[in-house]
Amino acid sequence: MWKxxxxxxxxxxxxxxxxxxxxxxxxxxxxxxxDVIVADIETIVTKKSDDTPxxxxxxxxxxxxxxxxxxxxxxxxxx
Numbered sequence: 001m002w003k004x005x006x007x008x009x010x011x012x013x014x015x016x017x018x019x020x021x022x023x024x025x026x027x028x029x030x031x032x033x034x035d036v037i038v039a040d041i042e043t044i045v046t047k048k049s050d051d052t053p054x055x056x057x058x059x060x061x062x063x064x065x066x067x068x069x070x071x072x073x074x075x076x077x078x079x
Contacts, residue, residue: 002059004041013041013057020062029065038064 001012015021017039023029040061046054 004039004057004059011057013059016042016058016060017062020059020065029067031066035066037062037066 002015004011004013020029039059040063042058042060044056044058046056048054
């Protein structure tokens with residue numbers, strides 16, 4: 001689950017962007033302290049059997065995310 005802010009509230013969402021997950025698996029995306037992503041979030045509200053709302057959030061498309069070099073060699077530092 002990923003955490004996000006909606007106004008003053010902090011909520012959780014499931015990552016549903018397969019392309020973004022693939023980039024993470026390939027280690028082409030890295031995160032540091034304080035990094036953020038910009039994404040489209042879908043909220044689905046259904047009723048539970050006791051008529052209370054069941055709210056689920058999904059990150060459908062990541063629009064912006066941090067991009068870091070995955071490897072830095074000594075040769076790269078002295079070019």
